[in-house]
Amino acid sequence: MIKITEGLSILPLAAALVLSQGCALKPKPSELEALEKLRATPSAAAALKLKSARAKPATALVKSSDELLARAQDKWRSSDLDEATDAALMGKAKLMHAIALADQDGAEQRIRQADDDLNDLADEQASVQKDLDAVNETIGLLNQTAQAKEEQKSIEAQMEADRKLAADKSETSDKISAAELALKTADTVQASTYAKAEYAAAADTLARAQAELQQGNFRGAQMSADIARKKAEEAVAAAQPIYAEKTKADDNRARADTLTREASTIAGVEVRRDARGALQRIVLMIPAEQLFTKKQSMITPGREAMLDPIATLMKKKEYQNYPVQIVGFADPHGNPSSLLPLTLARAQSVQTALMSRGVDSKRVMAAGQGGAEPISGGKDRNRNNRIEIIFLYQ
Numbered sequence: 001m002i003k004i005t006e007g008l009s010i011l012p013l014a015a016a017l018v019l020s021q022g023c024a025l026k027p028k029p030s031e032l033e034a035l036e037k038l039r040a041t042p043s044a045a046a047a048l049k050l051k052s053a054r055a056k057p058a059t060a061l062v063k064s065s066d067e068l069l070a071r072a073q074d075k076w077r078s079s080d081l082d083e084a085t086d087a088a089l090m091g092k093a094k095l096m097h098a099i100a101l102a103d104q105d106g107a108e109q110r111i112r113q114a115d116d117d118l119n120d121l122a123d124e125q126a127s128v129q130k131d132l133d134a135v136n137e138t139i140g141l142l143n144q145t146a147q148a149k150e151e152q153k154s155i156e157a158q159m160e161a162d163r164k165l166a167a168d169k170s171e172t173s174d175k176i177s178a179a180e181l182a183l184k185t186a187d188t189v190q191a192s193t194y195a196k197a198e199y200a201a202a203a204d205t206l207a208r209a210q211a212e213l214q215q216g217n218f219r220g221a222q223m224s225a226d227i228a229r230k231k232a233e234e235a236v237a238a239a240q241p242i243y244a245e246k247t248k249a250d251d252n253r254a255r256a257d258t259l260t261r262e263a264s265t266i267a268g269v270e271v272r273r274d275a276r277g278a279l280q281r282i283v284l285m286i287p288a289e290q291l292f293t294k295k296q297s298m299i300t301p302g303r304e305a306m307l308d309p310i311a312t313l314m315k316k317k318e319y320q321n322y323p324v325q326i327v328g329f330a331d332p333h334g335n336p337s338s339l340l341p342l343t344l345a346r347a348q349s350v351q352t353a354l355m356s357r358g359v360d361s362k363r364v365m366a367a368g369q370g371g372a373e374p375i376s377g378g379k380d381r382n383r384n385n386r387i388e389i390i391f392l393y394q
Helices: 013-020 030-039 042-046 055-077 081-141 146-188 198-215 218-263 304-317 336-355 378-384
Strands: 271-277 279-287 326-331 364-367 387-394
Touching: 013 055, 030 042, 030 055, 030 081, 042 081, 042 387, 055 081, 081 146, 081 218, 146 218, 218 271, 218 304, 218 387, 279 336, 304 336, 326 336, 336 364, 336 387
Parallel strands: 326 364
Antiparallel strands: 271 279, 279 387, 326 387
């Protein structure tokens, strides 16, 4: 169980009566509403219909997002708005990632279509060349008259212009497609949030390139597309480490929440969470009297069983990367010179018991703090005699 240390104020009688009759459902968090709306969009449905290699990761992301959506809705109905908000934010991030993969797949399909169009253009050009050859033959039959020569020059000039126009248009389309793909890649790391300036510059320049293509300004469109692609790549480079860290932090927080809930079900253990600098801690506190008799440092026979669920928790795959400290504490009243070795010996006894239950010794450290860090005084002084099993993470 998680110990609550803050005092609770006494509610007025009228408020207590209202609470006893049941609480109204709290307003739905905006983050949950946003996730529900995003899940209902055609883009979210499209992420489940991919046929390419991205289908499996996209489907997994949508499934994970749906699970987080269900969790968020459940937590909202339970009036746990913080948990509902956290789950909705994580679900939205995963669903946006899946949509970005679907959009990226679409961009690649458009690139392939552009390549097919270019091949068709090449076939058409070959056909035109064949026609030109026929015209040249006809002109030769006219004994190279001045009029025939002028016509031949005119045809060749027109064909050259057509070829140049087709090549310019194809090259421009390729560059714009490359810029679109780069921008979609930026979406997969939420560059619009974590690299706003670079992302906005890429999007604006891409829009200008598309407009210039429509106007027939191929040279300007190519330059704009190259700039847009470069800006999108800069946005990816800037956003990627932030996105990765945010994703890692979200995963760590979710895993720590799960560990805290599981630890709170262990009988005789108090659980709290705190931070020391950048290091986050989940602390399982065991009163010394539950393991030791009076001033003994060896665990009393028959009392080791309470460590079984703790060892099981430590060996779970999802928590095996967490270093664990086992720290002994004592009430500061008494002989200070004897408290430190006593608390260290008790911590080492717990460490040995956990290792005998299959916990990897490389991730467990034992220490004694003597009478340092007391948590109670007066009649409750005995609570200072305790063992703390501390999971560490960032």
